[in-house]
Amino acid sequence: MAKFSALILIAVIRLAVALPSYESLVGLNEREINEYIARHGVAEIPNPPLPLADGSIKLVNNPSHPFIPAGPTDIRGPCPALNTLASHGYLPRSGVARPDQIVTAVMEGLNLGNDFAKFLAYQAFLMNGNPLTNLMSIGMKTPGTGPDPPKPALVGGLSQHGTFEGDTSMTRVDAFFGDQAVFNEDLFQKFIATSAKFGFNGTYDINAAAELRNDRLQDSIKTNPQLVFTSPRIISAYSEAVFPTIFFVDGRLNNRQLTIDAARHFFDFQMMPADFHRQPAPVNFTMVDPLTKAIFNKHPFSPGVNHGKNNFVLQPQTPPLADFCGIYEDIVLRVIPGQYPRPHGVLRKALNKNLGFLFGAVHAEHNCTQVFPFGRD
Numbered sequence: 532m533a534k535f536s537a538l539i540l541i542a543v544i545r546l547a548v549a550l551p552s553y554e555s556l557v558g559l560n561e562r563e564i565n566e567y568i569a570r571h572g573v574a575e576i577p578n579p580p581l582p583l584a585d586g587s588i589k590l591v592n593n594p595s596h597p598f599i600p601a602g603p604t605d606i607r608g609p610c611p612a613l614n615t616l617a618s619h620g621y622l623p624r625s626g627v628a629r630p631d632q633i634v635t636a637v638m639e640g641l642n643l644g645n646d647f648a649k650f651l652a653y654q655a656f657l658m659n660g661n662p663l664t665n666l667m668s669i670g671m672k673t674p675g676t677g678p679d680p681p682k683p684a685l686v687g688g689l690s691q692h693g694t695f696e697g698d699t700s701m702t703r704v705d706a707f708f709g710d711q712a713v714f715n716e717d718l719f720q721k722f723i724a725t726s727a728k729f730g731f732n733g734t735y736d737i738n739a740a741a742e743l744r745n746d747r748l749q750d751s752i753k754t755n756p757q758l759v760f761t762s763p764r765i766i767s768a769y770s771e772a773v774f775p776t777i778f779f780v781d782g783r784l785n786n787r788q789l790t791i792d793a794a795r796h797f798f799d800f801q802m803m804p805a806d807f808h809r810q811p812a813p814v815n816f817t818m819v820d821p822l823t824k825a826i827f828n829k830h831p832f833s834p835g836v837n838h839g840k841n842n843f844v845l846q847p848q849t850p851p852l853a854d855f856c857g858i859y860e861d862i863v864l865r866v867i868p869g870q871y872p873r874p875h876g877v878l879r880k881a882l883n884k885n886l887g888f889l890f891g892a893v894h895a896e897h898n899c900t901q902v903f904p905f906g907r908d
């Protein structure tokens with residue numbers, strides 16, 4: 532009997548692996564999870580990487596990290612930084628990675644500070660990754676992340692709309708209009724025009740960032756009947772507007788003015804410019820937060836959703852951009868349990884471990900209180 536159910540389970544897994552990605556993986560039930568684990572063992576969850584031993588400036592587009600365009604089976608997604616890091620081999624070129632690999636890649640390749648890197652990577656992993664196999668796609672859903680935990684878990688990869696990925700992106704259309712993960716030339720032309728009008732010498736700087744961020748929101752309010760602009764999307768939208776002025780600028784210059792040529796490399800070619808050097812020192816929340824605040828202050832907004840075009844309804848019950856700990860709690864107490872309503876056993880353990888890593892990243896620089904959606908271990 533045990534042999535029979537093991538065979539069925541293998542068949543289920545094989546089937547899951549064979550099916551096309553979007554309708555693919557059959558959510559395992561608890562018994563199947565236990566059987567799967569008895570057979571394959573549970574993926575080891577390494578501790579988060581420590582800060583870099585040497586966080587100084589460095590040539591990162593170097594011979595040991597050559598650009599190789601994504602092959603037909605390599606996955607790329609909505610994040611220009613992770614796409615580029617995968618195309619230079621800082622991440623697995625396949626586009627499927629463990630969260631700790633993502634932390635290492637953004638520290639090594641772009642000099643993100645350790646806390647900041649962990650905040651982004653573990654938050655994304657909890658919303659878009661597979662806690663059982665410890666793998667996440669940086670783009671579309673894929674069988675490459677192994678058999679899924681039970682639904683409503685999505686394990687959708689970073690392209691999964693309505694999790695980390697959301698509306699009003701700078702170079703991607705809203706999901707309502709098409710593929711929300713793919714670079715869009717028309718929007719990039721808007722990026723260039725906004726930089727020409729507001730940025731110093733036509734560069735994408737903090738002033739251009741403030742105007743483009745606001746423009747993208749106003750445009751979606753007018754045109755996208757299904758616009759959602761609430762926590763947690765608001766925090767990624769505002770920090771992602773600032774990131775290119777820091778991390779995509781060569782660390783030797785480090786003037787917070789991104790040339791259109793360098794922007795074209797990262798956003799469109801998924802490639803570091805020739806001779807690119809990372810930031811001269813690790814960049815943490817203390818450096819990013821004031822810039823995010825500055826662009827918010829130029830064009831403040833309140834979170835809301837569209838009920839039809841041009842009908843933006845405020846959502847006062849959700850945390851605003853200024854409430855960092857409120858957004859942390861919203862992710863941990865609402866968004867993640869939305870996918871994992873009643874996790875048990877190893878699944879719960881894996882989730883709790885990753886939740887601990889996430890909190891470790893937020894409490895150093897933000898004085899938040901830890902919350903436990905699945906109880907304490």
Ligand code: HEM
Pocket residue numbers: 609610611612613633634637641643648651652655689690695696697698699700701702703767771772774775778779
């Ligand atoms: C460390 C882990 C990271 C994760 C998990 C991550 C994830 C994501 C995701 C899911 C999106 C899509 C959001 C959306 O527009 O709907 C995104 C967009 C973006 N990311 Fe990342 N990201 C990471 C690091 C970085 C870094 C280090 C940079 C540095 C420049 C960066 C720059 C951007 C930018 C500029 C966008 C916006 C693209 C656009 O609006 O067109 N990301 N990222």
